[in-house]
Amino acid sequence: MVDNPYTPGQIPRILAGRRAELRRIEDRLARVVAYGELGGPLLVFHAPRGLGKTSLLRAAERNAETMGFASAWVACSRERQVLPELVRSLQTALERSDAMPRGGAGGRWRKRLQSVTVEVGLPGAKVQASVASPPAATEEPIATAPIAALEGLLHDTATLVRRRGGAGLLLFLDELHTASADDMSVLLNTLQNLDGHREDNPLAVVAAGLPVTPEALTRAATFGERSAFVSLDVLSDEDARALLVGAAAAEDVTWSDRALQAVIAESRGYPYLLQLIGSTTWEAAPPLAGGQLDLADVRKGLPAARDQLAAMHRARWGAASPLQKSFLAAMAAAGVDNVTRAEIAERMGRDSRSISVPRDRLIEKGVIEPVGHGLVRFTLPEFGAFVRSLDDA
Ligand SMILES: Nc1ncnc2c1ncn2[C@@H]1O[C@H](COP(=O)(O)OP(=O)(O)OP(=O)(O)O)[C@@H](O)[C@H]1O
Numbered sequence: 348m349v350d351n352p353y354t355p356g357q358i359p360r361i362l363a364g365r366r367a368e369l370r371r372i373e374d375r376l377a378r379v380v381a382y383g384e385l386g387g388p389l390l391v392f393h394a395p396r397g398l399g400k401t402s403l404l405r406a407a408e409r410n411a412e413t414m415g416f417a418s419a420w421v422a423c424s425r426e427r428q429v430l431p432e433l434v435r436s437l438q439t440a441l442e443r444s445d446a447m448p449r450g451g452a453g454g455r456w457r458k459r460l461q462s463v464t465v466e467v468g469l470p471g472a473k474v475q476a477s478v479a480s481p482p483a484a485t486e487e488p489i490a491t492a493p494i495a496a497l498e499g500l501l502h503d504t505a506t507l508v509r510r511r512g513g514a515g516l517l518l519f520l521d522e523l524h525t526a527s528a529d530d531m532s533v534l535l536n537t538l539q540n541l542d543g544h545r546e547d548n549p550l551a552v553v554a555a556g557l558p559v560t561p562e563a564l565t566r567a568a569t570f571g572e573r574s575a576f577v578s579l580d581v582l583s584d585e586d587a588r589a590l591l592v593g594a595a596a597a598e599d600v601t602w603s604d605r606a607l608q609a610v611i612a613e614s615r616g617y618p619y620l621l622q623l624i625g626s627t628t629w630e631a632a633p634p635l636a637g638g639q640l641d642l643a644d645v646r647k648g649l650p651a652a653r654d655q656l657a658a659m660h661r662a663r664w665g666a667a668s669p670l671q672k673s674f675l676a677a678m679a680a681a682g683v684d685n686v687t688r689a690e691i692a693e694r695m696g697r698d699s700r701s702i703s704v705p706r707d708r709l710i711e712k713g714v715i716e717p718v719g720h721g722l723v724r725f726t727l728p729e730f731g732a733f734v735r736s737l738d739d740a
């Protein structure tokens with residue numbers, strides 16, 4: 348028996364597709380390498396859950412490290428303050444890339460990192476700072492102290508990496524939509540300042556988050572809209588096929604055409620589902636080296652995949668408030684992929700303006716997503732059918 352090479356819920360061993368997206372990141376890095384300058388404005392990938400944002404960033408991280416970048420990774424979360432986490436990630440990046448000086452200089456660096464961690468994390472520090480210093484010519488009074496501290500630190504970290512023979516610093520901010528508006532504002536202002544001396548700052552910042560991320564950044568600072576936003580879509584049939592075939596090939600296992608078509612049809616290009624059904628097919632088989640996965644294996648594995656998907660449906664439903672549930676039920680009852688606001692409101696027996704709160708909250712959580720012209724759809728396949736099957740919906 349051979350190891351199951353599919354990774355539902357984990358970073359894939361091989362990233363399928365996403366060539367254009369990787370190229371966007373590499374273009375940024377090329378600028379840092381060639382000119383030792385800032386790799387452009389904040390680059391933000393956004394998509395609903397499970398589309399492969401983290402996987403993309405991790406693949407870019409691997410590439411960047413082979414190009415000589417020191418990379419820092421922040422998994423933003425509502426439970427923790429983002430900026431102190433960012434500073435800690437810079438320390439890890441320096442230590443891991445061997446750029447941290449030894450002896451006394453290293454000690455001074457660690458002390459400074461510590462003090463900036465405190466400075467950007469002090470509750471109320473931002474408010475105090477904005478009171479102490481006259482508001483700059485921006486739309487709102489903003490705190491300058493944490494911005495200056497972070498700006499200086501990013502500059503010094505990136506130039507230290509460069510001086511020690513590296514290409515520069517690459518900072519990843521995953522789940523950026525969970526950062527507070529204050530933290531986003533400090534971050535955007537810091538990057539804007541670094542851009543003012545672009546030629547002195549050999550670094551690039553790449554972020555990922557749910558589809559609300561662009562709006563949240565723009566709300567935090569109007570110039571946030573000048574970040575580069577790239578949405579991730581489901582994988583094309585060709586890339587879906589490459590995902591399935593590539594992982595198995597590494598274990599010397601092949602797929603029959605019929606089996607591939609069945610999995611691609613069932614998962615509709617949704618990367619998480621491709622990994623999940625790839626995995627359940629494998630477990631159902633399980634193949635020997637040199638073997639082939641066939642349609643019968645796919646069918647045998649599907650109940651396990653559907654159980655897993657149903658558990659995810661139940662978790663999302665369970666986490667919804669009563670009003671959100673009634674919104675979801677109205678959407679599901681419509682029975683079409685893309686549902687209009689008016690139809691949802693009518694089925695809920697409410698005024699169309701009054702459903703904004705549950706709608707926005709569900710979008711924020713990544714349960715539904717807007718698809719233009721006031722339409723929304725579920726982000727998880729079969730969620731509508733699941734809701735229709737419930738007694739209490
Ligand atoms: N391009 C890809 N090639 C192979 N597998 C992928 C690819 N993209 C995503 N996956 C797989 O899909 C699943 C979800 O990927 P990932 O965690 O990167 O998504 P995400 O967009 O970061 O989701 P979330 O919003 O929940 O954090 C993982 O199991 C991963 O293995």
Ligand SMILES: [Mg+2]
Pocket residue numbers: 400401402521
């Ligand atoms: Mg992720």
